[in-house]
Amino acid sequence: MSQYDCIIVGSGIAALATAAEICEKMSVLVITKGSIRDSNSSLAQGGVAATISKRDHWKAHFEDTCYAGRFHNLPEAVELLVQQGKLDIEQLIQNGMTFDKDANGHIHLGMEGAHQQPRILHAGGDATGRKLIQFFIERVNKNVTIMEHTMVTDIHVVDNRALGVWISGENQQERYISGKHIVLATGGCGAIFDVTSNSPFVTGDGLAMAYRAGASLVDLEFTQFHPTLLYIEGTCKGLVSEAVRGEGAVLVDDEGRRIMKGLHPLEDLAPRDVVARTIQKVRADGREVYLDISMISQFSERFPTITKLVSNAGLSLDRKKIPVAPGMHFLMGGIRTDLFGRTSVERLYAVGEVACTGVHGANRLASNSLLEGLVFAKQLANVLRQPTRDSNEKFKENNKYVMKTLHLPKKMEIQQIMSRYVGIERDETGLRKALHFFEQYVNQTSFFQCNVKRFTKEEVELLNMVTVGWLITKAALKRTESRGGHFRTDYPNEVSHWLQKRIPSSLKQQLEVS
Numbered sequence: 001m002s003q004y005d006c007i008i009v010g011s012g013i014a015a016l017a018t019a020a021e022i023c024e025k026m027s028v029l030v031i032t033k034g035s036i037r038d039s040n041s042s043l044a045q046g047g048v049a050a051t052i053s054k055r056d057h058w059k060a061h062f063e064d065t066c067y068a069g070r071f072h073n074l075p076e077a078v079e080l081l082v083q084q085g086k087l088d089i090e091q092l093i094q095n096g097m098t099f100d101k102d103a104n105g106h107i108h109l110g111m112e113g114a115h116q117q118p119r120i121l122h123a124g125g126d127a128t129g130r131k132l133i134q135f136f137i138e139r140v141n142k143n144v145t146i147m148e149h150t151m152v153t154d155i156h157v158v159d160n161r162a163l164g165v166w167i168s169g170e171n172q173q174e175r176y177i178s179g180k181h182i183v184l185a186t187g188g189c190g191a192i193f194d195v196t197s198n199s200p201f202v203t204g205d206g207l208a209m210a211y212r213a214g215a216s217l218v219d220l221e222f223t224q225f226h227p228t229l230l231y232i233e234g235t236c237k238g239l240v241s242e243a244v245r246g247e248g249a250v251l252v253d254d255e256g257r258r259i260m261k262g263l264h265p266l267e268d269l270a271p272r273d274v275v276a277r278t279i280q281k282v283r284a285d286g287r288e289v290y291l292d293i294s295m296i297s298q299f300s301e302r303f304p305t306i307t308k309l310v311s312n313a314g315l316s317l318d319r320k321k322i323p324v325a326p327g328m329h330f331l332m333g334g335i336r337t338d339l340f341g342r343t344s345v346e347r348l349y350a351v352g353e354v355a356c357t358g359v360h361g362a363n364r365l366a367s368n369s370l371l372e373g374l375v376f377a378k379q380l381a382n383v384l385r386q387p388t389r390d391s392n393e394k395f396k397e398n399n400k401y402v403m404k405t406l407h408l409p410k411k412m413e414i415q416q417i418m419s420r421y422v423g424i425e426r427d428e429t430g431l432r433k434a435l436h437f438f439e440q441y442v443n444q445t446s447f448f449q450c451n452v453k454r455f456t457k458e459e460v461e462l463l464n465m466v467t468v469g470w471l472i473t474k475a476a477l478k479r480t481e482s483r484g485g486h487f488r489t490d491y492p493n494e495v496s497h498w499l500q501k502r503i504p505s506s507l508k509q510q511l512e513v514s
């Protein structure tokens with residue numbers, strides 16, 4: 001039976017940055033469902049937010065993060081993100097990561113929604129995530145084993161302590177691997193919705209496994225829908241970065257009327273939830289929505305990835321209009337952790353989107369997610385590097401498992417239910433329909449105690465999708481207010497948050513004392 005000092009599940013920025021931080025003295029196994037480059041981080045276009053400009057200040061980034069998060073954020077987590085984030089980015093640059101520069105040789109800082117000023121570093125134009133992943137792949141040493149095309153099917157937990165993972169590889173052969181520390185860095189759950197910017201591999205596996213392991217999950221109702229996915233004939237073809245609006249593009253309907261004009265003080269750069277809801281309404285009226293990019297000179301040089309996406313989809317940029325629709329992008333909630341990635345299960349950690357440190361509140365600020373991956377990977381590494389007791393833990397049986405087969409829905413059914421009833425706008429009637437759908441499955445006896453080791457990878461994925469869909473639905477029913485990424489049409493009080501002073505006095509105090 002193999003044993004590693006640390007097993008990391010996932011291959012995005014949080015996973016690889018953690019591996020790079022600890023691999024000097026620890027044996028690390030990185031397990032990923034697809035290839036090492038199949039992650040949401042690799043798809044991230046816009047960039048990474050950091051207050052590296054002399055004209056900027058961490059307090060402004062703090063304020064923007066809390067405003068976008070509708071003041072549901074944990075202030076200590078935000079302060080850590082924006083202060084440490086700046087230092088981590090500066091160190092990354094010193095270590096050789098290159099970000100795009102302007103004509104004067106200074107790092108070019110882009111603008112994105114709900115930021116007070118340009119502070120988005122980007123690489124390869126709109127290939128920031130891909131470049132960062134490449135940077136970290138080159139930085140992990142021979143102590144890191146990368147296992148691709150392998151699904152972790154369950155975490156082995158005995159007496160509230162994580163001891164290892166069960167995996168299913170390409171030949172569907174199940175195997176157990178033990179680890180002194182188990183880190184979940186599996187991203188969110190975009191692929192449980194039918195329109196998403198996420199990789200199809202992102203089916204909420206880490207969230208569901210953590211739930212089965214007995215870890216606490218929190219804030220799952222806060223789901224962020226990115227306003228502008230490239231949308232052609234009912235199909236999503238990828239992301240069109242918010243940085244495009246940051247460079248001046250505006251949202252128009254098929255008559256060329258600006259749809260964000262007068263709707264919010266920040267217009268096209270309003271927080272994502274506001275823009276996504278507006279686009280959804282216009283489309284529900286039977287009108288198409290486009291990004292008018294006519295004012296952006298040299299679009300293909302600044303946005304090569306988007307240019308390729310549009311061209312691969314058979315459209316020409318000569319029209320200067322990109323058809324868009326909103327889709328699931330990011331989960332603000334997740335596995336509850338402290339500021340060091342520790343969950344409520346001993347030796348089980350979560351980092352990146354799968355974790356909920358409270359940093360994003362009810363809605364994540366644009367380009368804060370790669371930053372979260374970097375900052376919280378370092379935090380977690382500080383804990384992982386500490387010596388642990390019982391380093392030669394032997395395998396212990398867990399008696400919870402029940403051998404049985406389960407009745408499970410089709411993937412498409414789950415995705416349609418989520419988008420229809422647990423999507424951009426929700427209400428009690430729809431949420432109850434979704435709950436009824438999910439309860440047909442989760443109410444089967446021993447649903448959460450099933451011995452998934454005997455399941456195919458596809459079955460485990462469906463079990464995970466049902467689990468996460470059910471948990472999000474329950475959380476959305478419980479929160480009888482609208483806030484950030486959770487909009488209840490039966491409690492449409494969100495407008496009061498827009499009118500709220502930018503920073504409530506409780507947070508002002510935090511800014512003053514620090």
Ligand code: SIN
Pocket residue numbers: 044045046047240241242243365366367368369
């Ligand atoms: C984008 O480029 O619009 C996505 C980046 C993010 O989600 O912050």
